[in-house]
Amino acid sequence: MEWDDLVFEEIELFDGALEVIEAFDFRQKKTATITAGARCLLAPLDRSKGGTVLKNAYGHPFAEKSLTGMMAHWHKQAGIPEGYTLHGLRRTFGTYLAECNIQARAIIEAMGHSSMTVTDEYVREANKKRMAVDIARAINEREAKRDAMKQRAALRVVK
Template sequence: MKNGYGRPFSEKSLTGMMAHWNKQAGIPEGYTLHGLRRTFGTYLAECNIQARAIMEAMGHSSMTVTDEYVREANKKRMAVDIARAINEREAKRDAMKQRTPLRVIK
């Protein structure tokens, strides 16, 4: 992105523009371009995009930072899988409790 003088925007000017746009849109303070960038990387990792593709999309020079996104997405995925398994097991257990009890017939 270039400014009206044909030069790249500085980080400070982009940050100021983002704050201005947020205010216009009624978005609370604290939302930043860097936060938006991190959200993008997190979203890619949570969509199971390959780490190399995330690295290139984010412009990282090495896999170090990219691996953080992938690691966090994997932790989140694992937590969801564990919660789902526990809920399924509890639902089966509850269903068993609701069955008519056996009775002895003579």
């Protein structure tokens, strides 16, 4: 990621309103919108010289392998269990979008996918979770109704 890749885009929201977002436009055509948390982290960094945003201790851009190694080091420092990867974070983001019921086309754009294959996987998994929640909710509602029926007082015939 380089500071020159930081762009401001005006987008139209679903309700028709326009909003300007700040995002990194990657060479692989994968656009990463900057979240409020990331914006706070990037704010104090010097943008005047341009160049790479995330640099190693020598001031050079991270190689993919060294960034993966640093991710493991950062996890250890933060007390996060081993096994979390950059790719895992990316998959989590795709899954989160699908679970938020974002349209598949929007997920493709956000993730930079070239086809629906991986996006379909996210959507299928989110739909499975939704169905499981709906089933559990229906069962709980039925059980609650049945319990309520049992708690009613028995009818007595009074003469």
